[in-house]
Amino acid sequence: MRVAVTGATGYIGQRLIRAARLAGHEVLALSRRPVTEPTVAWAHFDLTDTSPLSLPSDIAFVFHLAAETQPLLVRENIETRAARRIIGAAGAIGAGFLFVSSQTSCANAPSAYGRIKWQIERLTLEAGGWVVRPGQVYGGPERALFGMLCSLVRRLPILPAFVPTPLVQPIHLDDLVKALLACLALKTPAVLCVAAPQGISFEAFLTAIARERTVRRQMIVPVPRLLILMVSKLLGPKLSGQLGLTQIRSLFALRQMHTTSHLQQLSLELRPFSAGMTRSGRERRGLLREGRAMLTFVLQETPAGVLVRRYVRAIETLRSPQALRLPELVLDMPNSLSLLDGAKGISTTFQQELNWRLTAALMLGEASPQGACRFLGSAKTISRFRSVMRITRALVTGICLRALQRFLRPWLSRFGRQGTYR
Amino acid sequence: MKGITPVNFDVIIVGSGPSGVSAAFPLLDAGLSVLMVDGGHTPRISPPAGQFLDLRRHDHNQWRWMIGHNFHALKQADAVSPKLRVPTHAAVFEDFELKNRIIAGDFLAVGSLAPGGLSNAWGGGVACLTDSELANFPVKPAEMRASYSAVARRIGVSGGGHDDLSDFFGLDEWSQPPVPIDDLQAGLLSRYPTYRQKLRKSGFRLGRSRVAVLTVPIDGRQECNQSGNCLWGCERRALYSATDDLGLLRGRSGFQYRTEFLVQRVVLRNGSVVIEGNGPDGGFALQARSVVLAAGTLASTRLALRAIDHRVTVSMQSCPTAAFMLCVPKQLGRPPQSAFGLGQLSFSLDLPGGAQGFGSLFNSTGIPVTEFARRLPFGKRAGVDILSALLPSCVLGNLFLPGAMTDASLLLDAEDRLVVRGNYRDGVELMMTAARRLLAASFRRLGAFLIPTSFTVGRPGSDIHYAATLPMTAEPTLGQTNQYGELAGASGIHVVDGSSLSALTAKSHTLTIMANADRIGKHIAKKFATHAANPTPSN
Numbered sequence: 001m002r003v004a005v006t007g008a009t010g011y012i013g014q015r016l017i018r019a020a021r022l023a024g025h026e027v028l029a030l031s032r033r034p035v036t037e038p039t040v041a042w043a044h045f046d047l048t049d050t051s052p053l054s055l056p057s058d059i060a061f062v063f064h065l066a067a068e069t070q071p072l073l074v075r076e077n078i079e080t081r082a083a084r085r086i087i088g089a090a091g092a093i094g095a096g097f098l099f100v101s102s103q104t105s106c107a108n109a110p111s112a113y114g115r116i117k118w119q120i121e122r123l124t125l126e127a128g129g130w131v132v133r134p135g136q137v138y139g140g141p142e143r144a145l146f147g148m149l150c151s152l153v154r155r156l157p158i159l160p161a162f163v164p165t166p167l168v169q170p171i172h173l174d175d176l177v178k179a180l181l182a183c184l185a186l187k188t189p190a191v192l193c194v195a196a197p198q199g200i201s202f203e204a205f206l207t208a209i210a211r212e213r214t215v216r217r218q219m220i221v222p223v224p225r226l227l228i229l230m231v232s233k234l235l236g237p238k239l240s241g242q243l244g245l246t247q248i249r250s251l252f253a254l255r256q257m258h259t260t261s262h263l264q265q266l267s268l269e270l271r272p273f274s275a276g277m278t279r280s281g282r283e284r285r286g287l288l289r290e291g292r293a294m295l296t297f298v299l300q301e302t303p304a305g306v307l308v309r310r311y312v313r314a315i316e317t318l319r320s321p322q323a324l325r326l327p328e329l330v331l332d333m334p335n336s337l338s339l340l341d342g343a344k345g346i347s348t349t350f351q352q353e354l355n356w357r358l359t360a361a362l363m364l365g366e367a368s369p370q371g372a373c374r375f376l377g378s379a380k381t382i383s384r385f386r387s388v389m390r391i392t393r394a395l396v397t398g399i400c401l402r403a404l405q406r407f408l409r410p411w412l413s414r415f416g417r418q419g420t421y422r
Numbered sequence: 423m424k425g426i427t428p429v430n431f432d433v434i435i436v437g438s439g440p441s442g443v444s445a446a447f448p449l450l451d452a453g454l455s456v457l458m459v460d461g462g463h464t465p466r467i468s469p470p471a472g473q474f475l476d477l478r479r480h481d482h483n484q485w486r487w488m489i490g491h492n493f494h495a496l497k498q499a500d501a502v503s504p505k506l507r508v509p510t511h512a513a514v515f516e517d518f519e520l521k522n523r524i525i526a527g528d529f530l531a532v533g534s535l536a537p538g539g540l541s542n543a544w545g546g547g548v549a550c551l552t553d554s555e556l557a558n559f560p561v562k563p564a565e566m567r568a569s570y571s572a573v574a575r576r577i578g579v580s581g582g583g584h585d586d587l588s589d590f591f592g593l594d595e596w597s598q599p600p601v602p603i604d605d606l607q608a609g610l611l612s613r614y615p616t617y618r619q620k621l622r623k624s625g626f627r628l629g630r631s632r633v634a635v636l637t638v639p640i641d642g643r644q645e646c647n648q649s650g651n652c653l654w655g656c657e658r659r660a661l662y663s664a665t666d667d668l669g670l671l672r673g674r675s676g677f678q679y680r681t682e683f684l685v686q687r688v689v690l691r692n693g694s695v696v697i698e699g700n701g702p703d704g705g706f707a708l709q710a711r712s713v714v715l716a717a718g719t720l721a722s723t724r725l726a727l728r729a730i731d732h733r734v735t736v737s738m739q740s741c742p743t744a745a746f747m748l749c750v751p752k753q754l755g756r757p758p759q760s761a762f763g764l765g766q767l768s769f770s771l772d773l774p775g776g777a778q779g780f781g782s783l784f785n786s787t788g789i790p791v792t793e794f795a796r797r798l799p800f801g802k803r804a805g806v807d808i809l810s811a812l813l814p815s816c817v818l819g820n821l822f823l824p825g826a827m828t829d830a831s832l833l834l835d836a837e838d839r840l841v842v843r844g845n846y847r848d849g850v851e852l853m854m855t856a857a858r859r860l861l862a863a864s865f866r867r868l869g870a871f872l873i874p875t876s877f878t879v880g881r882p883g884s885d886i887h888y889a890a891t892l893p894m895t896a897e898p899t900l901g902q903t904n905q906y907g908e909l910a911g912a913s914g915i916h917v918v919d920g921s922s923l924s925a926l927t928a929k930s931h932t933l934t935i936m937a938n939a940d941r942i943g944k945h946i947a948k949k950f951a952t953h954a955a956n957p958t959p960s961n
Binding site for chain 1: 475478479480481482484485488489492493495496499507529751752754755756757758787790791792795798799800801802803804805806807808809810812813814815936
């Protein structure tokens with residue numbers, strides 16, 4: 001199919017045109033600046049243009065993503081006029097039309113952004129088009145609102161936990177793009193809310209950004225919403241916009257979207273948030289931490305980086321690319337793996353996977369000069385007495401651990417019950 | 423499928439393992455034209471070069487030959503034997519069950535399609551059957567003796583010396599001096615003379631292992647330098663592998679070799695024998711006056727049963743195995759040292775019911791500690807702590823019981839698949855207990871303690887020694903072979919590998935198989951010498 005995408009240079013737009021190409025569609029990118037993607041045609045498109053617009057007649061579908069995101073430059077009449085223009089052009093060639101809206105879209109939204117989205121939604125629905133409302137888009141390049149949050153997290157000395165907690169419903173950029181392309185197959189126009197069905201707290205969202213994208217580990221400080229609202233009023237709309245306070249206020253005003261049935265309609269399964277937040281969008285970071293913990297446990301010292309990467313590669317290739325659901329305690333104190341190793345009462349699937357990975361860590365750890373030191377013991381003779389002492393101490397530790405495992409069984413049996421992987 | 427080519431070989435040998443190559447030499451010596459085919463997976467990873475301990479402590483690439491660049495060892499983490507985890511041997515065992523259409527339940531069915539067959543990954547043990555053991559075979563002991571001699575001299579065996587197992591092994595006269603043993607086992611051996619009488623009376627005899635490992639170089643193969651890499655592949659080629667003989671054969675006129683030729687059927691047609699299968703260029707059918715099946719017990723039996731359309735169960739013998747660990751307390755505190763990784767000392771046991779058990783002792787250095795740590799009941803970390811202190815003073819042992827003690831069978835089903843079943847007979851448990859007690863008591867006298875709970879009985883089939891499915895008998899019926907391995911009901915098909923052994927003892931059987939193949943090869947050569955052979959092979 002040939003599809004046209006406005007806002008093709010944007011955060012979502014760039015990803016969409018690439019994915020559409022990969023899916024075999026021909027793409028016409030519409031934006032102010034030319035697009036450098038190979039095999040993608042380009043035509044100039046500006047929201048402020050008022051001249052008549054005509055699209056090539058072979059376009060079958062139009063995705064309208066273009067929007068002014070700078071809060072101060074948002075002009076209601078410009079955006080709605082542009083929307084009418086593109087809807088008209090799509091209608092003239094009989095193409096389908098999809099408008100990417102926002103979770104903030106509402107008739108009396110606190111921000112102009114939200115109100116404009118609402119109006120364009122109505123225009124779209126009147127013309128028989130589709131509306132997709134994404135949740136909090138994250139992942140991929142640090143742009144748009146996600147990018148702003150990332151840079152905030154990098155700069156702030158603390159992470160705010162607003163009280164009462166606002167919930168965000170995240171959706172990974174690539175999952176959103178998948179959803180948009182899935183709409184091409186739908187028959188009846190509709191409003192589709194595309195986001196994680198369960199919300200997560202905003203500070204959890206920020207903490208995830210901090211963990212995966214920065215090296216900072218800030219303290220979380222509760223901030224009452226009232227404070228933000230007051231400060232925003234005091235500073236006035238201009239300054240509030242600059243500091244991002246307007247966007248935070250929209251965050252407070254978010255209403256929960258019910259997305260399960262819409263996701264089903266699109267046959268879309270969203271990746272888990274923790275996986276999506278990593279730089280690659282995959283679980284590598286988690287696996288690297290797991291590998292480091294496993295190998296530290298096996299080698300009783302910090303493993304060489306190459307060993308950790310080898311472990312990750314082995315798990316990705318031979319098992320699942322997901323990290324085990326190990327608690328932070330275990331990852332920070334690897335020797336506590338002794339408590340899990342071979343413990344009875346832990347969920348069987350978890351125990352089997354843990355055992356496989358421990359054995360893999362054992363084998364990989366041994367096959368290295370570091371491993372040779374640990375597994376083969378000293379190259380020098382030691383006295384028989386010391387040798388017996390060493391063996392006895394290890395035996396006693398082993399037996400005590402087994403006893404401790406039995407004692408802690410009720411607590412240990414909680415592991416793996418919520419699932420084997422993160 | 424290509425059309426059948428005219429008869430252009432005197433003999434086609436299916437399989438390039440120890441029995442196949444041993445049959446080939448006498449045939450070529452008589453001037454016959456021979457084609458050898460195998461299912462061919464060639465090894466892609468070279469074995470390590472250098473001293474094992476040095477490599478372990480310094481080589482950053484050791485994971486490539488210990489685990490494999492594609493993590494072969496991890497993929498095989500659940501396999502029963504450490505040999506199956508060695509990356510260098512991955513090609514040896516690959517695809518055997520699949521390509522040969524073998525279905526095994528609880529019985530471990532292992533074989534090889536690779537050039538050289540299972541001898542790429544074997545333990546090197548060699549032994550001759552005594553005349554009384556050969557009484558079960560419809561062969562003249564003198565003929566076997568001549569073949570034993572020819573094969574032993576060709577492949578090179580070592581370990582012979584005047585000790586209590588000389589008669590047991592029966593090959594000292596052809597043997598090179600023994601590979602030096604490590605100080606752990608030297609200690610055990612030194613105490614043996616003091617307790618010899620008592621031990622022999624209780625049924626325990628100790629001596630040096632006889633192995634197909636060179637201590638004097640032969641023909642481009644170097645002598646053993648006790649590098650300790652034995653499990654991972656012998657880069658010096660001190661340990662015999664049939665690929666060494668394959669190299670020699672390929673230089674001889676009249677010999678042709680095709681690899682990646684998977685034989686699926688052997689058919690008798692108008693006085694000659696045809697092999698059919700799949701090669702790299704598609705299907706093939708090749709004719710010869712005689713076909714020698716040397717593809718290993720399971721594969722050869724399947725081909726043979728198909729040829730005579732015998733779809734009744736045939737019984738198979740397989741040796742029950744066990745492994746154990748001894749600790750030599752006097753040596754506690756000793757650091758690990760590179761040592762010969764195959765059998766250094768061997769023992770024979772007289773067990774209840776007149777059965778004889780056999781086993782060998784091994785140095786543990788060349789085996790990954792993980793193999794043991796996984797099986798200790800103390801968790802992995804404590805396991806490694808214990809073993810790193812304990813293992814250098816430990817000796818590993820294995821034990822084999824006579825092959826008749828497993829009740830195993832093969833059946834060719836309606837879809838031409840080979841179904842393998844097997845289980846230990848009832849008496850095995852008692853016999854293993856008796857063996858364990860005898861071993862514990864005997865080694866205690868020699869200063870070594872059998873570590874409690876270390877004596878583990880292996881799974882049925884873990885000996886990988888299965889044999890005697892198409893046994894040689896004086897008056898063979900359908901499913902048996904005559905004294906020259908010729909299949910009853912299919913003259914022209916000779917079975918020369920483990921399938922045609924008449925009985926399987928606890929002794930290492932490879933040399934016996936090779937000698938038998940040599941003997942049968944000589945017979946075929948004599949048979950054809952009376953007819954003129956076609957000397958121009960054409961494809």
